[in-house]
Amino acid sequence: MASEFVEKIMADVKAKNPAQPEFHQAVMEVVESLEIVLEKHPEYRNAKILERIIEPERVIMFRVPWMDDQGNIQINRGFRIEMNSAIGPYKGGLRFHPSVNLGILKFLAFEQVFKNSLTTLPMGGGKGGSDFDPKGKSDNEVMRFCQAFMSELFRHIGPNTDVPAGDIGVGGREIGFLFGQYRKIRNEFTGVLTGKGLNWGGSLIRPEATGYGAVYFASEMLATRGESLEGKTCLVSGSGNVAQYTTEKILDLGGKVITLSDSGGYIYDEEGIDREKLAFVMELKNVKRGRIKEYVDKYPNAVFTPVDPSKDYNPLWDHKADCAFPSATQNEINGKDAQNLLNNGVYVVSEGANMPTTPDGVNLFIEKGILYGPGKAANAGGVAVSGLEMAQNSMRYAWTREEVDNRLHQIMKNIHKSCVDAADRFGVPGNYVHGANIAGFLKVADAMMDQGIV
Numbered sequence: 001m002a003s004e005f006v007e008k009i010m011a012d013v014k015a016k017n018p019a020q021p022e023f024h025q026a027v028m029e030v031v032e033s034l035e036i037v038l039e040k041h042p043e044y045r046n047a048k049i050l051e052r053i054i055e056p057e058r059v060i061m062f063r064v065p066w067m068d069d070q071g072n073i074q075i076n077r078g079f080r081i082e083m084n085s086a087i088g089p090y091k092g093g094l095r096f097h098p099s100v101n102l103g104i105l106k107f108l109a110f111e112q113v114f115k116n117s118l119t120t121l122p123m124g125g126g127k128g129g130s131d132f133d134p135k136g137k138s139d140n141e142v143m144r145f146c147q148a149f150m151s152e153l154f155r156h157i158g159p160n161t162d163v164p165a166g167d168i169g170v171g172g173r174e175i176g177f178l179f180g181q182y183r184k185i186r187n188e189f190t191g192v193l194t195g196k197g198l199n200w201g202g203s204l205i206r207p208e209a210t211g212y213g214a215v216y217f218a219s220e221m222l223a224t225r226g227e228s229l230e231g232k233t234c235l236v237s238g239s240g241n242v243a244q245y246t247t248e249k250i251l252d253l254g255g256k257v258i259t260l261s262d263s264g265g266y267i268y269d270e271e272g273i274d275r276e277k278l279a280f281v282m283e284l285k286n287v288k289r290g291r292i293k294e295y296v297d298k299y300p301n302a303v304f305t306p307v308d309p310s311k312d313y314n315p316l317w318d319h320k321a322d323c324a325f326p327s328a329t330q331n332e333i334n335g336k337d338a339q340n341l342l343n344n345g346v347y348v349v350s351e352g353a354n355m356p357t358t359p360d361g362v363n364l365f366i367e368k369g370i371l372y373g374p375g376k377a378a379n380a381g382g383v384a385v386s387g388l389e390m391a392q393n394s395m396r397y398a399w400t401r402e403e404v405d406n407r408l409h410q411i412m413k414n415i416h417k418s419c420v421d422a423a424d425r426f427g428v429p430g431n432y433v434h435g436a437n438i439a440g441f442l443k444v445a446d447a448m449m450d451q452g453i454v
């Protein structure tokens with residue numbers, strides 16, 4: 001039962017932001033966590049910090065017209081949500097996916113504010129993207145779309161204003177086209193995007209960072225029980241950037257991955273996805289841009305199960321395992337999936353994706369006291385290394401792979417510790433959801449208090 005305080009805030013949020021269920025969901029979770037903080041700190045309440053954090057500083061929405069290979073004119077919608085810049089320039093990815101809409105990007109931008117604060121780097125929160133679907137498009141079509149998108153976005157961003165990165169559907173190829181157009185229009189070479197190529201300003205370990213970070217976070221959670229990932233069986237969803245490097249790091253640490261997926265279905269490989277099989281998946285997804293079902297053509301002992309929309313659960317989460325790393329998209333683990341995970345012995349969930357678990361699933365994990373690392377904390381490694389890319393760009397200097405990986409590892413340890421400490425301090429020990437929301441909030445709230453009513 002939500003308290004009167006939570007109900008009042010949520011009623012306002014729903015009235016002001018109708019038809020944005022994902023945004024409501026993300027705000028609700030944070031508001032529930034912060035109630036205990038606001039009770040202890042009436043100064044935040046009086047300054048309406050929470051109400052201000054919920055309202056984006058700026059929302060930009062624009063037309064993106066481009067021409068396909070057949071000469072037809074296509075029109076997509078572009079967005080950038082500049083959510084909060086109290087502790088640094090807006091920072092957050094761009095998502096290109098047909099499901100993209102204002103509510104989804106606002107949920108992502110809102111979460112990004114807390115996540116970026118947790119990294120301890122000076123970054124505000126933002127998010128953007130388009131309902132453009134890169135799937136099935138030629139490289140030339142993707143380039144023309146990216147150029148059209150940047151032809152508007154360029155006027156709103158800059159290395160000290162707003163620094164976008166990748167997300168679903170936006171990888172190295174798209175960042176290259178976006179950067180090229182920005183550089184041409186502005187006539188300047190600057191760190192305006194992260195996730196850049198290595199020979200034009202990118203950082204080593206940026207592609208790996210989100211997945212590696214989610215695994216480092218899981219290791220930290222396990223260490224609180226004196227355990228490690230060695231010998232653990234893991235379920236991973238998705239097969240894109242985050243899923244690939246999550247799998248790689250699990251292998252490095254002696255674990256076994258038995259699933260991967262895409263929007264068509266999932267593969268189950270009882271023998272485990274070893275390095276050779278992972279290299280096949282990387283080539284399949286990053287170069288051939290194929291579908292995960294092709295895995296079973298190459299490795300016939302594995303089983304492919306297509307998505308069945310009539311099912312009210314995802315069978316990927318119904319296998320015996322110790323750990324789960326959801327790495328595809330929001331709300332991919334519902335209450336039934338969460339129960340299936342628990343029934344199958346899973347007691348570590350580290351979220352590579354953003355908000356992959358529905359609220360009833362989250363409540364189940366917390367109730368059962370498993371090691372549950374919410375995306376805000378567990379997947380912050382990606383944006384953390386983006387922050388390191390910005391630092392290297394400012395210095396016009398590049399760190400080695402070891403240096404960046406060590407910094408990433410240390411940042412993930414610090415984030416884990418911040419969550420644990422905040423949860424302890426506010427009387428909810430072991431609750432990483434409250435811990436992440438509270439620790440992320442406090443730094444931004446104090447900066448907003450210092451900077452007045454702006």
Ligand code: NDP
Pocket residue numbers: 099166167168169170171210238239240241242243261262263264327328329330352353354379380382383
């Ligand atoms: P990619 O585009 O590289 O991969 C996304 C994967 O998830 C693909 O396998 C895709 O399948 C699958 N997927 C996407 N949408 C859906 C859907 N609606 N239903 C089923 N499967 C879906 O993206 P990333 O790996 O970069 O991102 C994955 C998640 O991680 C997202 O939630 C993102 O916000 C989050 N994240 C990413 C960060 C990064 O650095 N990249 C940083 C922090 C969080 P298909 O190809 O069939 O669409």
